[in-house]
Amino acid sequence: MTNACISGTGFYVPPRTVTNDDLITNYGIDSTDEWIRQRTGIEARHFAEEGVGSAELGAHAAKDALADAGIEASDLDLIIFATLSPDFAFPGSGVLLQERLGLNEGPNAKHVPALDVRNQCSGFLYALTTANAMVRSGASKHVLVVGAETHSAALDLSTRGRTVSSLFGDGAGAVIVSATEEDRGIRSAHIGADGSHAETLCQKIWDISKRPFIPLNDEGVGQVAPEYMYAQMDGRMVFKHAVAKMSAALRRACDEAGTTIDDIDLFFFHQANLRINQYVAELLKLPAAKVPHNIERYGNTTAATLPILLAEAVDDGTLVPGKKIAMVAFGSGFTWGASVIDW
Numbered sequence: 001m002t003n004a005c006i007s008g009t010g011f012y013v014p015p016r017t018v019t020n021d022d023l024i025t026n027y028g029i030d031s032t033d034e035w036i037r038q039r040t041g042i043e044a045r046h047f048a049e050e051g052v053g054s055a056e057l058g059a060h061a062a063k064d065a066l067a068d069a070g071i072e073a074s075d076l077d078l079i080i081f082a083t084l085s086p087d088f089a090f091p092g093s094g095v096l097l098q099e100r101l102g103l104n105e106g107p108n109a110k111h112v113p114a115l116d117v118r119n120q121c122s123g124f125l126y127a128l129t130t131a132n133a134m135v136r137s138g139a140s141k142h143v144l145v146v147g148a149e150t151h152s153a154a155l156d157l158s159t160r161g162r163t164v165s166s167l168f169g170d171g172a173g174a175v176i177v178s179a180t181e182e183d184r185g186i187r188s189a190h191i192g193a194d195g196s197h198a199e200t201l202c203q204k205i206w207d208i209s210k211r212p213f214i215p216l217n218d219e220g221v222g223q224v225a226p227e228y229m230y231a232q233m234d235g236r237m238v239f240k241h242a243v244a245k246m247s248a249a250l251r252r253a254c255d256e257a258g259t260t261i262d263d264i265d266l267f268f269f270h271q272a273n274l275r276i277n278q279y280v281a282e283l284l285k286l287p288a289a290k291v292p293h294n295i296e297r298y299g300n301t302t303a304a305t306l307p308i309l310l311a312e313a314v315d316d317g318t319l320v321p322g323k324k325i326a327m328v329a330f331g332s333g334f335t336w337g338a339s340v341i342d343w
Helices: 020-027 033-040 054-069 093-100 120-136 159-165 235-257 274-283 302-315
Strands: 003-012 017-019 044-046 078-082 114-117 142-149 171-180 185-193 266-269 324-331 335-342
Touching: 003 054, 003 120, 003 302, 017 020, 020 033, 033 274, 054 093, 054 142, 054 171, 054 302, 078 093, 078 120, 093 114, 114 120, 120 142, 120 171, 120 185, 120 302, 120 324, 120 335, 142 302, 171 302, 185 235, 235 274, 235 324, 235 335, 266 274, 266 302, 302 324
Parallel strands: 078 114, 078 142, 266 324
Antiparallel strands: 003 171, 003 185, 017 044, 142 171, 185 335, 324 335
16 A cells, blocks of 8 residues: 655755844834743744745755655656745746756756645645645655745734734745655645635735726826735634644544544644644643744744744654654634644
8 A cells, every 4th residue: 555655854944033132123113022922932033035035945945855855856746835925926836946946957857747735824734635645646656845935025024013023934844745655654634724714814915806906006006005915813813713723633633543642752733823832732731842843943934834843853853763743733714734644
């Protein structure tokens, strides 16, 4: 029986670190380091420089994942790119990544199919679920799954936007999902959605039902109002649903994998808010040692949080073959997902 395993991991964050104090000093945001840390657990995040987009960040992470898996880009059968901050409205960033991996020229040219997943914070798990199905069905042998975000270009870095802008950072993570005949790999992949809360956490930018879809001034220049331009969030509502859905999704994924919460060695939670994760961990009675986190250093990198966390755990020796892990995420949509993997 063919199983799907994660054969390689990689991650990349841009070199520029922005601390909470930097937000206050450099951007004039009326806040304090203590206020941000107490509510989110975030101490710093990374911002890309102008001219750097999500496909470029993703390419760095993808190349590391390919090297870790011991394969070449030309060995890939599919690229899945999860992001809420694509380089353009269209085409998707997946094809831009494909080009950056050198797949369209030279002796190893291979027009690997590429698709984008737009499920925000749960995007990586939606992409992983798709990769798992493609590999287990025999349609693909190696699938590159990337989560990459360039939030800094679209944050309201002012006091007006402080409750959202202090949360996010830029970065990318990648995994290679490969076919294996070994008795290991992805044991379950559960995803769900509740569109009745679609506008509770959203960034509209435009409304395609309008004519024109972006309002124009007298010179014909598009103008986007702040409530459309920047992300809007009902924090209390998100917290309430995140706790409930993450807990339920983890239990569901364990049931589908034929295991229990107690059997899991490590839990990888989406890094949106440390307080949410701590609440879920307490609810499920999880030991702190089983729940690694890095939100204090990177903030919320949305689709990139889980693959970054996985890659760091591999690099520092926390995640080794034989471990049984669970991943879970919740985000805009509302959408959520969880997966159990025998590493």
